[in-house]
Amino acid sequence: DAGVTQSPTHLIKTRGQQVTLRCSPKSGHDTVSWYQQALGQGPQFIFQYYEEEERQRGNFPDRFSGHQFPNYSSELNVNALLLGDSALYLCASSLVPLLSSYNEQFFGPGTRLTVL
Amino acid sequence: GNSVTQMEGPVTLSEEAFLTINCTYTATGYPSLFWYVQYPGEGLQLLLKATKADDKGSNKGFEATYRKETTSFHLEKGSVQVSDSAVYFCALSGGAGNNRKLIWGLGTSLAVNP
Numbered sequence: 532d533a534g535v536t537q538s539p540t541h542l543i544k545t546r547g548q549q550v551t552l553r554c555s556p557k558s559g560h561d562t563v564s565w566y567q568q569a570l571g572q573g574p575q576f577i578f579q580y581y582e583e584e585e586r587q588r589g590n591f592p593d594r595f596s597g598h599q600f601p602n603y604s605s606e607l608n609v610n611a612l613l614l615g616d617s618a619l620y621l622c623a624s625s626l627v628p629l630l631s632s633y634n635e636q637f638f639g640p641g642t643r644l645t646v647l
Numbered sequence: 648g649n650s651v652t653q654m655e656g657p658v659t660l661s662e663e664a665f666l667t668i669n670c671t672y673t674a675t676g677y678p679s680l681f682w683y684v685q686y687p688g689e690g691l692q693l694l695l696k697a698t699k700a701d702d703k704g705s706n707k708g709f710e711a712t713y714r715k716e717t718t719s720f721h722l723e724k725g726s727v728q729v730s731d732s733a734v735y736f737c738a739l740s741g742g743a744g745n746n747r748k749l750i751w752g753l754g755t756s757l758a759v760n761p
Binding site for chain 2: 564566571572573574576579587589636640641
């Protein structure tokens with residue numbers, strides 16, 4: 532059973548460029564969340580997708596956008612890259628219970644984005 | 648809003664020493680609590696969890712008890728090993744108005760020396 536996979540592993544871009552990161556959830560999971568982890572920091576929630584819609588969003592600008600496909604995989608797009616966008620981008624998948632707030636998330640290895 | 652505060656690192660211990668990493672939280676309602684571990688160069692892995700008050704999560708010799716009266720979820724291990732060297736994150740999910748995202752502490756780096 533494949534876990535959460537992300538691509539690419541590493542990426543180098545320059546300021547002003549655009550980037551797309553990809554995530555495939557764990558088999559059977561239907562919800563994908565994206566997090567940004569700056570060096571030496573804890574992850575910061577970007578947004579979450581369920582049923583191909585953005586369901587919840589953290590404190591990130593509109594330059595950060597996403598998409599979820601019918602097969603539950605997801606993309607994170609970042610436009611007009613800034614130096615401060617350099618970070619590890621983590622994808623997590625889960626199966627959201629209908630009647631519980633409990634939400635165990637399984638993480639991918641991340642994509643390391645460097646903006647020069 | 649909801650938040651997690653964990654003790655700052657780095658923490659440096661000798662092998663077989665006792666480990667405590669403190670974690671306290673602020674949340675309305677009844678969140679679930681987690682400890683995640685990030686080994687060097689790897690992604691985040693769930694170490695243990697507790698979903699209601701007085702629950703004790705345990706895994707790989709690590710334990711943490713969900714204490715609602717003190718809003719705490721401290722991580723403990725009786726005898727650490729060199730292989731436990733990693734960054735440990737306390738996180739919460741759920742509670743009133745937040746049933747989907749994880750809210751994280753800043754992480755505590757642990758180095759265990761032989």
